[in-house]
Amino acid sequence: MPPVIIDVTAAVIVKDDRICCARRAAHKEHAGYWEFPGGKLELGETLEQCLVRELAEELAIEVRVERFLLTSRHRYPDKIIDLHAFQVRWLCGDFNCVDHDLIRWLPLSELQQLPWSAADIPIIDHLLAQTIG
Numbered sequence: 001m002p003p004v005i006i007d008v009t010a011a012v013i014v015k016d017d018r019i020c021c022a023r024r025a026a027h028k029e030h031a032g033y034w035e036f037p038g039g040k041l042e043l044g045e046t047l048e049q050c051l052v053r054e055l056a057e058e059l060a061i062e063v064r065v066e067r068f069l070l071t072s073r074h075r076y077p078d079k080i081i082d083l084h085a086f087q088v089r090w091l092c093g094d095f096n097c098v099d100h101d102l103i104r105w106l107p108l109s110e111l112q113q114l115p116w117s118a119a120d121i122p123i124i125d126h127l128l129a130q131t132i133g
């Protein structure tokens with residue numbers, strides 16, 4: 001059987017020239033790796049609606065989805081992830097950690113210092129290749 005393709009959204013949240021990086025908690029798959037907050041698309045929702053819902057659930061923040069950046073397709077041993085990245089503006093809320101055990105705000109130039117989930121590497125490369133603000 002061909003592997004399932006899972007649509008996942010990812011938010012590049014920029015605040016004061018720093019980008020929100022989230023570390024997956026110990027109880028999660030890919031624990032210890034860094035990713036952009038977001039999650040799996042649910043039936044009937046758009047990618048933008050998914051991102052708004054996931055960020056409310058995961059971080060307790062309200063956001064405005066500003067623009068689509070790119071989709072990174074990555075084959076993990078058990079599945080294929082289509083990771084849809086968007087630039088997102090934080091509006092309000094406190095960045096509580098639910099699925100993550102650590103949040104860090106890093107300038108673009110330091111993102112590569114973290115061990116990112118493999119699907120995120122093209123997103124990091126994309127960000128480094130352009131200027132976002």
Ligand SMILES: Nc1nc2c([nH]c(=O)n2[C@@H]2O[C@H](COP(=O)(O)OP(=O)(O)OP(=O)(O)O)[C@@H](O)[C@H]2O)c(=O)[nH]1
Nearest residue numbers: 008009010029030035036037038039040081117119120
């Ligand atoms: N949210 C998010 N997920 C990512 C990123 N990169 C990446 O490979 N993933 C993978 O995409 C999948 C879906 O993420 P998720 O956070 O909704 O899923 P999960 O494992 O928590 O599942 P669950 O919500 O069913 O417990 C996971 O396998 C996760 O490791 C990323 O930047 N953000």
